[in-house]
Amino acid sequence: MDSTQSFRFFNRGPSPVVRLVFFSALSLLLMFVDARFRYLESARSVVSVLITPIQRLTAMPAYLLDQIGDIFITQQAQRDLKSTNNQLQIQHQQDAAKLLQLQSSQLENQQLRTLSSLPLSPGYTAQLVEVVYAERDVFKRRVLISKGANAKMEMGQVVMDDKGIVGQITRVYPWLSEVTLITEKDRAVPVQVLRNGLRSIVFGAGDTSQLALRFMPESADIQVGDVLVTSGIDGVYPQGIPVAKVAKVERDPSYPFARIFCLPTAGVDQHRHLLVLAKPPKLPERPAEEPVTGEVDKRAKGRRRN
Amino acid sequence: MRTLNVQSKPEIQRPIRNAYIVITVLAALFLNGLPWSGIWLMLRPDFVALVLLYWCMHKPWRFGIGLSWAVGILADVADASLFGQHALAYTLLAFGGVVLNHRLKMFDLRQQTFQVFGIITLTYVVYALIHWQVNGFVVWGYFLGVLTSTLLWTPFNLMFHSMQQKRMSERVS
Numbered sequence: 001m002d003s004t005q006s007f008r009f010f011n012r013g014p015s016p017v018v019r020l021v022f023f024s025a026l027s028l029l030l031m032f033v034d035a036r037f038r039y040l041e042s043a044r045s046v047v048s049v050l051i052t053p054i055q056r057l058t059a060m061p062a063y064l065l066d067q068i069g070d071i072f073i074t075q076q077a078q079r080d081l082k083s084t085n086n087q088l089q090i091q092h093q094q095d096a097a098k099l100l101q102l103q104s105s106q107l108e109n110q111q112l113r114t115l116s117s118l119p120l121s122p123g124y125t126a127q128l129v130e131v132v133y134a135e136r137d138v139f140k141r142r143v144l145i146s147k148g149a150n151a152k153m154e155m156g157q158v159v160m161d162d163k164g165i166v167g168q169i170t171r172v173y174p175w176l177s178e179v180t181l182i183t184e185k186d187r188a189v190p191v192q193v194l195r196n197g198l199r200s201i202v203f204g205a206g207d208t209s210q211l212a213l214r215f216m217p218e219s220a221d222i223q224v225g226d227v228l229v230t231s232g233i234d235g236v237y238p239q240g241i242p243v244a245k246v247a248k249v250e251r252d253p254s255y256p257f258a259r260i261f262c263l264p265t266a267g268v269d270q271h272r273h274l275l276v277l278a279k280p281p282k283l284p285e286r287p288a289e290e291p292v293t294g295e296v297d298k299r300a301k302g303r304r305r306n
Numbered sequence: 307m308r309t310l311n312v313q314s315k316p317e318i319q320r321p322i323r324n325a326y327i328v329i330t331v332l333a334a335l336f337l338n339g340l341p342w343s344g345i346w347l348m349l350r351p352d353f354v355a356l357v358l359l360y361w362c363m364h365k366p367w368r369f370g371i372g373l374s375w376a377v378g379i380l381a382d383v384a385d386a387s388l389f390g391q392h393a394l395a396y397t398l399l400a401f402g403g404v405v406l407n408h409r410l411k412m413f414d415l416r417q418q419t420f421q422v423f424g425i426i427t428l429t430y431v432v433y434a435l436i437h438w439q440v441n442g443f444v445v446w447g448y449f450l451g452v453l454t455s456t457l458l459w460t461p462f463n464l465m466f467h468s469m470q471q472k473r474m475s476e477r478v479s
Contacts, residue, residue: 019371020401027375027397030390035440040389047383054332055384058339134341139437139445142386171386178386185443 041171048173055144059133126275127151129159132176141184141204143167144176145274153177156236158277164242164266165189165230166274179274182243182264183209191243192231196221199231202244202262211244213260218251222260235280242266322470327369330357330466331377339384348447351455354381355399355429356462359422362403363410374400388440395433399425415460423456 014022034040130146147153149172157169159179167187171178182189187204198221202211216222226246232239244262251258334353342350358377361369378393385392402425406418413421430452438444 016371016401016404020397023371023375023397024394027378027390027394030393031388031436034389044383044389047379051335051380051384054335055339058336058341062341133339134343139441139443139448140386185441 045174048176052175055133125278126160127278129177129274129276131272131274139185141167141181141187142170143179143181145169145179145276146176147276148173148176150175153276154279157279158237159274160241160277161266161271161274164244164264165237166264166266166271168236169276183211189237189243190231190233191228193222194227194229194242195223198222199233200228202228205261209264210247211262211264213246213262214257216258216260218253218256218258220258222246222249222258224249227265228262235282238277238280322365322368324368327361327365330361333357335377335380335384338381345447348445348450349454350451351458352426352429352451355396355426356455356458358396359399359403359425360463360466362400363407366404366407370404371397371400388436391433391436394436395429398432399429402428415463418463419456419459422459423452426455427452 030040127147131143132146134143145159153169153172155169155172159166159168165182167179167181167184169177170180180187181204182202183204185204188201190199191202192199200213200216202213204210205212213222213228224246227242228244228246230237230239230241230243242265244264246260247263248261249258250260331354334357337353338350354377358369358374362371362374374396375393378396379389381387381392381396382389406421406425409421410418427449430449434444434448
């Protein structure tokens with residue numbers, strides 16, 4: 001049937017230029033609708049059902065390699081296992097001691113809070129999830145995790161690992177959810193310096209696995225090695241979870257703000273298993289403007305345009 | 307007769323089944339979806355773009371702008387990019403391929419590579435431009451993919467060509 005093509009004297013259908021214009025216009029329209037109104041999320045889930053098998057397949061090579069590696073456990077690996085086991089046990093004992101202290105201080109804190117009639121700081125339940133695949137787009141810092149709408153994942157839930165905040169759920173598919181990492185460009189997390197309680201907002205750098213504190217005056221009391229924890233302001237992130245450690249502070253008198261670079265404490269690009277925290281209870285509505293529970297990144301965007 | 311001018315004498319190619327085209331496109335989506343990371347992600351050639359370009363150049367009546375657009379939508383969902391971002395880029399790519407189809411008879415692979423470089427650059431630029439419009443920044447390392455994609459064009463072409471040849475000889479014997 002191929003060889004008959006050279007005998008086609010008449011064009012079939014519209015010319016390439018017409019098709020180009022039609023499909024370009026269609027794409028532009030789709031993009032406009034998607035970017036402005038987010039009407040297309042359901043269409044996206046439908047198409048994702050088509051593409052999910054391929055995506056599952058792409059995770060296979062790494063999985064198989066893992067399995068094969070498991071079969072060939074060498075003596076070296078065994079020794080490694082033993083030593084990590086020992087380390088973990090020691091760590092566990094230390095942690096247990098700390099946990100006991102924490103429990104007692106938690107009780108004390110609760111009593112004090114009830115005494116001064118403050119609302120109790122809620123405990124957060126967490127769900128264990130697995131990273132299924134990493135983002136394949138150079139521009140984005142995202143991962144996809146193994147639970148989606150089927151496990152009642154919701155947009156805005158906070159994702160962390162054993163050491164600190166990793167990111168936030170930004171899109172929920174039927175069986176997967178998309179987590180935007182805190183290192184994504186202009187992703188903002190409200191933080192506090194653990195040493196002196198200074199409040200600030202930490203932003204993702206995007207192209208590197210770094211974070212930055214912007215708009216801090218030269219005189220701000222921040223030193224290399226300071227730990228930044230979530231401040232709990234805004235009600236999106238729970239309070240007191242480590243986010244980053246200050247790695248470098250540049251104070252240039254010709255520039256109004258200090259340039260402060262931080263590294264995330266969590267292994268943002270490393271682990272396969274993560275915890276998803278349940279959504280914190282809603283704060284009372286913020287008086288004017290936008291609601292308090294609104295996404296933080298929206299504000300970051302606005303800030304950049306100013 | 308449309309043939310690839312790698313060989314000195316033109317050869318008759320056996321007709322290509324639709325399933326073959328579908329499989330190559332799916333394979334390209336699979337390759338694009340492998341867990342590339344860090345510098346490898348920047349160096350990753352756009353396999354889907356190469357496959358689409360190949361079919362648009364060699365079988366413009368079978369695989370044209372509309373199908374490329376549809377594959378672009380699939381890529382958009384796979385990459386969680388804006389709906390239509392890949393689609394627009396691949397539409398332009400397919401148009402380039404269909405136009406280039408007419409020149410194919412005159413060019414050998416080396417000359418084709420220059421043309422392909424232009425088309426793929428256009429595709430990447432369009433994608434990055436949209437991203438820049440929406441998100442306000444561009445990662446320049448992204449454009450390394452243009453080079454790797456272009457460099458892959460010749461081996462890719464030869465591979466496809468030899469695959470079709472083999473299938474033909476199997477059938478004859």
